[in-house]
Structure formats: structure tokens, C-alpha cells
Amino acid sequence: MSIPESHLAQEAIAALVDGELTAGPAGRAARHLAGCLQCRMAVQAQREAKAALHDSAEVAVPGDLMSRLCAIPFTTDVAGPGGGTLSAGPGGLTVTGATGSWSVDLTPRRREHHAHSARWLRRGLTGTLVGLGVGVTALALNLPPGEAAPGRVPTGPVAGPSAPERHTEVVPPVIRTVTVGTSGLRDRDGTP
Template identity: 65%
Template sequence: MNIPESHLAQEAIAALVDGELAGGPAARAARHLAGCAQCRMAVQAQREAKDALHTCSEVAVPGDLLSRLCAIPFTADVPGAGGGLSAGPGQLTVSGPTGSWSVPLTPPPPAAERPGHARWLRRGVAGTIAGLGLGVTVLALGLPADVPDTDPREPASVAGSSSEQRTEIAPPVVRSIILDTTVGRPGGTP
């Protein structure tokens, strides 16, 4: 069985030179480099390019590079069955066999910029406080105004009874019964 020889991918070589490969993949790459002269040359070329960039005093980067990089997901062809992906100014549109929908790409305005938001919040808090105040007032007005004076030494009367009738609580009566257990035993007294 012959396994076709594979080489390190360019991304793996760049990650290895930059020190971004984890322990396991880095060990596999080192084992591969021990037996592959072509990949060793590619790693050496990547190291030389990295050193050249670090020693260069000026690197000219186009001003619109960042915007072009951010536009790649919107301008790249997306394979799909009858659907499409298109980007317009400020929105991303996805269309397919069931219809299309769009997603706005501009962030929503911050809370401070939404007109009237703070006003509605203040009105809600003020309404809540007013409702609580009204509820306390209604509760206070519904309480009885006259509380009859009662003598704390008198026992409380039973509900529905007149002032002449009283109920007194008596402690329970405990009775003791002594049984003679000697009756019917041999040698016991009759």
C-alpha cells in the first residue's frame, strides 16, 4: 500500500514560522520536516520573508486595504442551489427558493440617540410611583377610624357574643386510675 506523499500547507508553514502552532501539530510538522527537503525549503523561505518584513523600515499598505478585506464575504461567490448573496449599501440580501431577506449592516443607534426614549422611561417611573401612592392612600382610607377601648385585663369575647356573656377557659382535668395487676396470678390475693 503506497500512501501519497503530502506536504505542509502554506498556512501551516506560516503558523509554524510565527510560532502559532499548538504542541501536537508542531510536533507532527517537525517530524515531517525531518524527512522532507521541499517543506524545509518552504519554511526557510517563509523565515527569510518574515525577517525581511521586520527589517524593512517602510511598508506601503494601501489605504483601502481594510475596507477591501471586509468586503470579501460580500463580494465572493457563494455556492448554493438557486440562491444568492448580495450586498448593497448598508444591507446584506440573501435570496433563495423560499424568498429573500435582508440584514442591515449598520449598527442600531445608541440608546442616547433614540429620541423620546428617556422621556418614556421617566413617564413609566413616575406612573409607577403615582400608582403606589394612590394604592397606599386608598388602603389608609379603608381602615376603620374608631377602635373601641378594651380593658386589657378582660378576656377577649367570643365572636358574636354580647358583652354580658363570657367564656372562660378551664385547664384540663387529669385522672389517675390504678389497676390491681395481682388478681388472677398464682399466689396473688383474691
């Protein structure tokens, strides 16, 4: 049983004439063309069409063609469902039918911009940056000093291990009580 041979598709013929087929498909097409007069004639017609396009003069296009093409959606009425029409204008769409008509506004809406909103944004940003600066400064001032250089003995109250001859005296805090209704402060023992 033999499978009937099919003809080359029009896209395959155009790709073959333009040299766009890879080696495998081009070889199969060449084998098919050797035995198929109809496809050889189609390939020859494609080659003639390609040559005619390359040899043709420049095509003159009217200057207002682009503006007329762009105006088509706004100037053409389209039949709608139920015998109505749909027409488009520069500002919107209008649908007219047996039950009446309605339109849709297509003009873009501009968002109202409040002039004072940018000012508040700047103030908020400035306040945030000032707060960060103050925080970094406070942190830098409260950090302990870095480690001493090697070979150097640190001085001051944060010196190395304490010597037995040095002692620190701890003093309890002074507590004062305030009595409501009197004008002065008194200690725990009642002295002003």
C-alpha cells in the first residue's frame, strides 16, 4: 500500500524561495519538486513574484492616509444587536437602539493634584531625616570608647582590673518626700 504524496504548503514554497528552510526540510522539498510538476510551477510563480517586487518602483502613499486610517474607529457606524448602531466620536462611544441610546465618555480624567500635598510630603521627609540624624548622634555620643591601642594602658575609671589598694565607695541615694499642701521639701527625718 502506498501513501499518496501531498503537495507543498504555500508557506513552505515561500520559505524555500526566500532561502529560509533548513537543510532537512529543504532536501525533502527538493525531492518532492523532482516528481511534482504542480509544485514546481508554484515555486516558479513565487520566484517571479519575488523578482517583480524587487524590480518595482516606489509606491506612492497619500500623505493623509495615516490620519484617515486613524479616524476610522471614530467615523464609522457599526450595526449593533437588535438593529441599533454603535458610533464613536473623539470623546466617547454612543449606542443607539430601539430602546433608546446611551453613551460612554472616553476622555481621560485628570487626577486633581493638591498643591499642599507635596509640601506635607517634604515636611514629613525632612522630619524623618532630622530624627534619624539626632538618633545617630545620640547613639554615637553614648557609645563606649573603642579599645586602646596595644601597649597603651588606659586611664580613668574604666581602667583594667582593679588593684587591691583601690576601692570605690558606694553612697546610697538621698530620698526626699514631698508633702502635699506644704511649700517646702522635707527629708525623711523631717528637716527642711
